[in-house]
Amino acid sequence: MCGITGWLSFQRDLRTDRTAVGAMTGTMACRGPDAEGTWVDQHVALGHRRLAVIDLDGGAQPMTVDTPDGPVAMTYSGEAYNFAELRAELHGRGHRFRTSSDTEVVLHAYLEWGEALADRLDGMYAFAIWDSRDDKLVMVRDRLGIKPFFFYPTADGVLFGSEPKAILAHPLSKRVIGTDGLRELLNGWNTPGASIWSGMREVRPGSLVVVDRSGLREHTYWTLGPREHTDDLDATIATTRELLDDIVGHQLVADVQQCILLSGGLDSSSLTVVAAQQLAAQGERVHTYSVDFVGRNEAFRPDLMRATPDSPYVHAVADHIGAVHRDIVLPYTAMADWDNRKAVISARDLPIGMADVDVPLYMLFKAIREHSTVALSGEGADEVFAGYPWFHVPELANADIYPWMVPVLAEWDDSNAMDMMNPDLMAALDLETYFKDSYRDAAAAVESLPAESEQERRMRVMCHLHLTRFLPMLLDRKDRISMAVGLEVRVPYCDHRLVEYVYNTPWAMKNFDGREKSLLRAAAGDLLPASVRDRVKSPFPSTQDERYAAELQQMAGDLAHEADHPVFQFTNRAWLAEVVRMDPKEISDSTREALDRTIDIATWVDLYHPEIQLG
Numbered sequence: 001m002c003g004i005t006g007w008l009s010f011q012r013d014l015r016t017d018r019t020a021v022g023a024m025t026g027t028m029a030c031r032g033p034d035a036e037g038t039w040v041d042q043h044v045a046l047g048h049r050r051l052a053v054i055d056l057d058g059g060a061q062p063m064t065v066d067t068p069d070g071p072v073a074m075t076y077s078g079e080a081y082n083f084a085e086l087r088a089e090l091h092g093r094g095h096r097f098r099t100s101s102d103t104e105v106v107l108h109a110y111l112e113w114g115e116a117l118a119d120r121l122d123g124m125y126a127f128a129i130w131d132s133r134d135d136k137l138v139m140v141r142d143r144l145g146i147k148p149f150f151f152y153p154t155a156d157g158v159l160f161g162s163e164p165k166a167i168l169a170h171p172l173s174k175r176v177i178g179t180d181g182l183r184e185l186l187n188g189w190n191t192p193g194a195s196i197w198s199g200m201r202e203v204r205p206g207s208l209v210v211v212d213r214s215g216l217r218e219h220t221y222w223t224l225g226p227r228e229h230t231d232d233l234d235a236t237i238a239t240t241r242e243l244l245d246d247i248v249g250h251q252l253v254a255d256v257q258q259c260i261l262l263s264g265g266l267d268s269s270s271l272t273v274v275a276a277q278q279l280a281a282q283g284e285r286v287h288t289y290s291v292d293f294v295g296r297n298e299a300f301r302p303d304l305m306r307a308t309p310d311s312p313y314v315h316a317v318a319d320h321i322g323a324v325h326r327d328i329v330l331p332y333t334a335m336a337d338w339d340n341r342k343a344v345i346s347a348r349d350l351p352i353g354m355a356d357v358d359v360p361l362y363m364l365f366k367a368i369r370e371h372s373t374v375a376l377s378g379e380g381a382d383e384v385f386a387g388y389p390w391f392h393v394p395e396l397a398n399a400d401i402y403p404w405m406v407p408v409l410a411e412w413d414d415s416n417a418m419d420m421m422n423p424d425l426m427a428a429l430d431l432e433t434y435f436k437d438s439y440r441d442a443a444a445a446v447e448s449l450p451a452e453s454e455q456e457r458r459m460r461v462m463c464h465l466h467l468t469r470f471l472p473m474l475l476d477r478k479d480r481i482s483m484a485v486g487l488e489v490r491v492p493y494c495d496h497r498l499v500e501y502v503y504n505t506p507w508a509m510k511n512f513d514g515r516e517k518s519l520l521r522a523a524a525g526d527l528l529p530a531s532v533r534d535r536v537k538s539p540f541p542s543t544q545d546e547r548y549a550a551e552l553q554q555m556a557g558d559l560a561h562e563a564d565h566p567v568f569q570f571t572n573r574a575w576l577a578e579v580v581r582m583d584p585k586e587i588s589d590s591t592r593e594a595l596d597r598t599i600d601i602a603t604w605v606d607l608y609h610p611e612i613q614l615g
Contacts, residue, residue, distance in 0.1 A: 002061070003028025003049040003483070004075040005166040006128055008137045008157035010213055014045045021045035023169045028162060030347070031077075033486040037061050039073050043157070044130045044137065046075040051486055053079070053254050053374060058099030063107055070132035074107045077162055078125030078147045079490070081250040086120060110138070118208055118221045122250070122497070124490070126203070128160060136212035143222040143496040145192075145205030145472045148479055152200045158211045163480070164197055164349045168608075174199065176611045182425070183434050185350065188405050190472035191438065196350070198613070205472065222496065224467060226449045226460070227504045236509055239501065241523040247495040248274045248376070256373035259287040261364075261489070262325070264313025266517055267378030267387070269532045270524035271492060275376060276321040277527070287372065288323045290314040291364040294331050308535065316529045328367045335359040336551035341603055347484035348477065351604035355596050356548070362481050369485045379478055380493035383466040384502050385517040386510050387537055397462055401439050404470055419575045420594040422568065428614050442469060459507040467499065550584040552595045559602055567602040569612055
């Protein structure tokens with residue numbers, strides 16, 4: 001796992017202009033704390049920051065291969081989990097290797113198969129290859145979009161990077177956000193290919209972008225499409241288990257300490273017990289981590305989202321398998337700490353307004369990084385196995401908007417939380433129309449099989465939108481926050497083989513026992529304590545300490561008195577003044593979230609100084 005960046009300019013000699021790529025590479029230091037490298041040729045400069053995971057001594061980058069017709073150079077981020085199999089195949093085709101790294105295997109795969117190498121990779125990756133033989137830059141991103149990858153076309157080439165901040169460090173880029181960018185900033189999903197910054201784009205998941213002297217072209221090498229499912233239920237459960245076993249086995253390969261993020265839910269617990277079995281066969285114990293808040297178990301209050309605290313279930317799993325377990329217990333004040341909030345916003349490049357979730361995740365990863373370099377996460381299971389409540393509520397599944405937005409918008413309406421936004425800005429953005437148009441276009445693009453029933457078609461759309469709109473948002477969050485502390489997080493449930501198989505399983509099988517995540521429970525539940533196997537889904541924990549709202553009010557108080565702070569391009573000054581004066585005990589969850597977002601926007605504006613251009 002690493003940070004990549006670069007600059008292609010067909011009209012400049014970049015050998016005399018190394019300052020820009022140095023600044024771009026410097027922004028990726030958190031992603032790669034172990035080493036830094038640049039490679040510069042006449043028209044291209046590649047930058048790399050390395051987090052050493054496989055072949056600690058031999059995987060330095062950018063990596064090059066000299067050919068009779070010129071060098072081929074690569075800057076690479078991620079992991080190709082099938083690199084051992086590819087290495088053996090390439091060795092049989094005459095390739096010789098200097099290292100044992102997966103990076104060198106990917107580079108030689110390009111030499112052998114060209115752009116078609118993307119079809120052969122299994123993993124999470126974002127990489128750029130400069131092929132001087134054809135004077136072209138090839139940028140490739142993994143199928144699910146696990147690793148972020150952005151690019152910014154210029155008059156004579158392109159800028160690119162793992163994160164927008166790398167591109168924004170170059171003087172050719174402009175920190176401008178237009179109407180569409182603001183809508184992207186405020187929505188509840190990731191639009192494939194979009195960025196909030198004008199002129200900047202995202203390499204779409206499952207795609208590659210080629211830039212040469214004739215211009216820029218994009219090619220999609222993988223899409224999530226319909227296939228006939230011929231297995232019966234027993235075979236489907238067995239195949240799901242086999243896939244999970246194989247995927248976890250491949251993702252446990254590393255030359256550094258690894259661990260599992262354990263929440264006590266079905267997803268992470270299933271992952272943990274499968275990993276524990278495989279590690280036990282090697283004479284090793286699984287290491288696990290969880291996060292919680294001081295006093296949360298004793299003062300826990302069930303609500304609509306969280307019926308039970310995590311801790312008892314976490315310990316049930318850890319004890320069940322004999323894990324080496326650590327609880328990371330945080331005070332509520334951690335979320336109100338300015339340094340923590342700035343670190344998270346800088347990591348994400350966005351003011352998401354979820355500090356009660358993002359900051360604890362950052363603190364958890366920071367604590368884990370003291371002991372481990374790689375962590376496996378259960379992210380993606382809810383999207384793959386239909387784990388969210390709205391999958392199973394017909395009026396939400398059949399809504400003419402992204403289903404996860406229905407409860408959010410209802411809460412906004414009930415609490416007037418959207419009053420936080422500058423009314424002139426809201427009128428210009430017309431978010432309600434934007435939300436519906438985005439959903440309609442996304443749903444219409446989902447392909448189905450000719451004989452599918454209307455119900456099957458409806459649920460296929462639901463699953464597709466979660467995997468292509470909702471999941472990328474969560475993957476970006478996990479990648480950015482983990483890499484901010486130099487921790488590689490792997491997501492076994494996002495292996496494209498498992499995603500394709502379960503996606504094409506009929507809804508009746510996904511929901512065969514009338515519960516969420518039926519297939520996963522059946523495939524791995526026999527390994528779990530009964531209490532965990534039957535536990536109702538619970539999201540990532542957040543504090544229930546009422547003092548947090550008071551901390552937010554105090555943080556916002558200074559803003560409310562600043563006459564010309566740019567946050568008021570976004571925020572309604574009158575709303576903020578009113579909330580700051582409220583009794584903290586009377587602040588609803590949605591109003592607290594709106595206050596969180598206001599503070600995050602203010603922090604983000606101070607960090608990035610965006611120029612807003614409406615129209």
